[in-house]
Amino acid sequence: MWRGLRGIEAAAVSDVPSAQRKTLALPAILGPYQYQSATKALPKPTPANLRKFAETPVVRRAINYIKERVAGLDWQVRLKRDCPAADFPDAQVRMQALRYTLEEPNTSDSFRTLIEQMLEDALVGGAGVLEMELTGDENKPVDLWPVDAATIQIDPRWDGKPDSARYAQATGMAGTGAAISLRDDQLVYLRMNPRTHTPFGLGPLEVAFETVNSFLGAHRFAAKLASNSVVQYALWLNETTPSQQERLIRWWQDEIEGTGRVPLLSCENKPEVLKFGAGTDADLRLAWQEFLVVMIGNAFALPPLLLGLTKEVNRTTAAELADDAFRGAVMPVAKLVAEHITRDIFAKKLGWREFEFVFNELEAPDEVAEMQIQTELLKAGVLTVNEVRAMRGMAPLESAQVAG
Numbered sequence: 001m002w003r004g005l006r007g008i009e010a011a012a013v014s015d016v017p018s019a020q021r022k023t024l025a026l027p028a029i030l031g032p033y034q035y036q037s038a039t040k041a042l043p044k045p046t047p048a049n050l051r052k053f054a055e056t057p058v059v060r061r062a063i064n065y066i067k068e069r070v071a072g073l074d075w076q077v078r079l080k081r082d083c084p085a086a087d088f089p090d091a092q093v094r095m096q097a098l099r100y101t102l103e104e105p106n107t108s109d110s111f112r113t114l115i116e117q118m119l120e121d122a123l124v125g126g127a128g129v130l131e132m133e134l135t136g137d138e139n140k141p142v143d144l145w146p147v148d149a150a151t152i153q154i155d156p157r158w159d160g161k162p163d164s165a166r167y168a169q170a171t172g173m174a175g176t177g178a179a180i181s182l183r184d185d186q187l188v189y190l191r192m193n194p195r196t197h198t199p200f201g202l203g204p205l206e207v208a209f210e211t212v213n214s215f216l217g218a219h220r221f222a223a224k225l226a227s228n229s230v231v232q233y234a235l236w237l238n239e240t241t242p243s244q245q246e247r248l249i250r251w252w253q254d255e256i257e258g259t260g261r262v263p264l265l266s267c268e269n270k271p272e273v274l275k276f277g278a279g280t281d282a283d284l285r286l287a288w289q290e291f292l293v294v295m296i297g298n299a300f301a302l303p304p305l306l307l308g309l310t311k312e313v314n315r316t317t318a319a320e321l322a323d324d325a326f327r328g329a330v331m332p333v334a335k336l337v338a339e340h341i342t343r344d345i346f347a348k349k350l351g352w353r354e355f356e357f358v359f360n361e362l363e364a365p366d367e368v369a370e371m372q373i374q375t376e377l378l379k380a381g382v383l384t385v386n387e388v389r390a391m392r393g394m395a396p397l398e399s400a401q402v403a404g
Helices: 027-034 047-053 057-071 091-103 110-125 209-227 244-256 286-297 315-349 366-377 386-390 401-402
Strands: 077-079 127-137 140-147 152-154 164-169 179-181 187-191 233-234 274-277 355-359
Touching: 047 110, 057 110, 057 209, 057 315, 077 091, 077 110, 077 401, 091 140, 091 315, 110 127, 110 140, 110 187, 110 315, 140 286, 140 315, 152 187, 164 187, 187 315, 187 386, 209 286, 315 355
Parallel strands: none
Antiparallel strands: 077 355, 127 140, 127 187, 152 164, 164 179, 233 274
8 A cells, every 4th residue: 555645625516416424434544644744644565665576576477467467358348238229329439439548548558558557556556547538539538547556645535526636646756846636537546455444455465565575585595595605514623733724724725625536634533524504405495485475376366386386286287276366366357447447437537327348258268168158148049149249349230130
């Protein structure tokens, strides 16, 4: 949770009537912050530390697995199930405008790069943010830009109206002036693991923060031990004078070391061999590092297989683990993204509540299984041809084509 918390003066009030709630929102946070300075923030891992941890190999693998699969899913814009096409004659034109908006959200991003930046912040810091502004062009009604979620502050006293100030961006850069106030209908604010006692989300990397820190410490220790290895044994010669010890050292370095010869020692007492370490992989604490990798995977809802641990994995278990990872880690994030696009961009910003954004490959990532299910439903009369085409992201057929 890397966002600051501060008070923002409410902006213009909408004339739309709304019900008044009787319960208190976020009581655990509003209590301490009502009488304290608005510049104080909750103690949390800093954005710099979180982003530094996100660049380590194991964490990067977990983040990339989730965000690349979500951003690479096929998607479509369609009418909601309770909105018949006959009631919206211009639906196709507006759906095309929405698709154009998402495919080219701004002058430099595509849909994939936009969503990847949003998900990167969400998985690392618990929130992903997009700014949305009307363009006045009916062919591309909204422009979207990714925003650094670490710079967004939340007003806990927001009155619930979409045209009231709910957020502010404070970059901390000199010469930029005060924080930029933003209305609720200007930002898409996606929270991971939303909770009632705080307005902030909780990202998987924040959950694994201590585990990643322990893993990096163990990894550095193992790297130093392996790269700076020394001889694990020493000879202890009892009752030798300093001059004898010096002669023995010079003789060993000149005649024995690096030659492969068998050293012969002649002395009254047998030399004692001192052992410094086992000299095995146990010294590298590999089992402990593997356990930490499993814990990092748990935070991201990913099996250890996908983070590089392949012990005791065969074809059968690998396929099941990959399917569980898709359903447990990818599907929830993809559905969260789809819900925010539908609610915030389509409904809140444009007022087009009859449309929804959906990913086509969530319920059945196996294409053959999805096709078989749709075919059986079509034969049983549960679905029509156009409904199946809509599920697959295809345009509907004319009545004559369906009848033929």
